[in-house]
Amino acid sequence: MFAFLVARRYLGSNPWQTALLVAGVALGVTAFVFITALIQGLATRLTDDVTAKSAHVSLEPADRVARIFHNPRLHTEAVALVSTLQRRQIRAWTATVALLESQTSVTAISPQITGSAVLVRGEAAAPVAVTAIDPRQLDAISPVSREIVAGDTSLNANGILIGVRLAETMGLSVGQPVLFRTDRGIARLLVVEGIFKSGVQSVDERVAYLSLDTARPLFLLPAGVTNIEIKLKDTGQARSFAKFIGGATGLRATPWQDKNSGLADALTAQAQTGTLIQAFSLISVLIGIASALSLSANRRRSEIGIMRAFGISRNFIASVFLLQGLMIGIVGASLGCFAGYGLCSWLATFTKTDGTLALPIAPSEGGYALVFLLTTGGAIMASVIPARSAARLDALEAIQQ
């Protein structure tokens, strides 16, 4: 295509200016890639932080509501009364666990009894949120055993694990007895078997672990559990899995997202900020292209006038400028994508002492295809204005200047 040759020649006639323009485009694209990879990496890290230490789907007894049965044969209505005095528990939990075990998407299942209790030692008393679990599956939901700073996690019949801050305020250390009184009013002397430090203040100050067998008499639940916590292979599937398992069991299934609406809000806000920065970097790229080509079209007025005089069509002249924009867009976007990937990969080599990335950046998630398409498409759009003004030029006026 001859217009293509002309466009290339025009870009080549001023190599420094063209290089500068392409560099500007590439820089904008690099900024786009960087911010995209960073936002994505941050989102992944925040999500991972949450999902690594908590259940992906939680099962609880459904809320009970009184139901009215309409019976056409009777002139009365039957009302299924619901006692709010009844204990909320999952009685058939073994069947539910069996169902969950048959699901390939499930990686961990933890039937639990949760409740509240008070730890009493001398005159000191502290409320605790109790999670009673099968000691063999202590780490199913949160890696408790990795956070133990004293003692162990064997969780014998009278053992209890408490957080490091609670141990400090109560003056408790491993092997010491402590009176444990549940919200059912039942008390028993337990022994501190291990002390953990999760790093989350509220957890280290409030949470205590027991074995299920120890908890049953204390919470008056000889057979049932209060909730079943589930981990999935793919945290992104939590919502659909919750819907499925809730339907299958009649239990209330809550995906992790619903328990962490703050995280969802933060991610949305973060994504919006990212979009704003992406938009600005693209807009600056497009303004750069439009202004550079407008200047070029203006500088070449007399040439364009000559071409129009010897009968070169307006479309041909417009296409020369559109093609210049397209080439700048393609080259700039490609260079920018490479530079962005290089920058992100380099930044991803920096790690903190604990092995996590200093900057939670995801080099593979730079939105490369998107930015390439947006930049090249945008570059053509940006060159429409200079292309039109060049094509509309009046030959005579341009020559006479």
Add this chain to the structure above:
Amino acid sequence: MTASLDARSINMTFRNGDELTRVLVDVNVTLAPGELVALLGASGSGKSTLLSIVGLLLRPTAGIITIGGERADILSDAKSSRFRNTRLGFIFQFHNLLPDFTALENVGFPAAAAGDGMNAAIRRRAEMLLSRVGLSERINFPAARLSGGQKQRVAIARALMNHPQLVLADEPTGSLDRASADQVLALMREINREDGTTFLVCTHDERVASHCTRRITLRDGRIDSALDTQITPET
């Protein structure tokens, strides 16, 4: 015989706001094929305006233009562009060449851009025309580095590229020194004589006119018929 150019009752009035400038009044010009005509007149007499009108670069206020027997003043923008490309040749005083292209590319440009790019036939003809204007040594020379006279000779070659019925030249030697100007004028005369190409050359330089076969003069916006003379050019 069909006239190369027949311009009838050309009137041109420029309007700038409320101010009207009447430049051409009922101008009639007829050029027979093979003529080399000098269009003379004082500065501001309307020579360039008339040339632009017959070159379809400017629409007259009134008048009929026939080129090679075809009505040309009523063509659409795209059609008149096409007409200029295939039927007319242009030589201006300045900025004739595209500086980013070689002499050969400049000559072939009108054909290449109107068709589908440079091809062997275009290249061959451009080479032939360049050697015709005495520039076979400068075929692949960047236009920007040619001398003023060489540039004008390349412009002549380009004007001839598509076998035009009429070549319009506006002060083609206006910015050349005397020797180069003579060379360019002699070349135009030679092409005119050998190929029968019709030229309309506007100039205020009597010496240019002396190379032409006929001279017409614009005065007060009209052709002074008393000064329409056939001449035998010095060769």
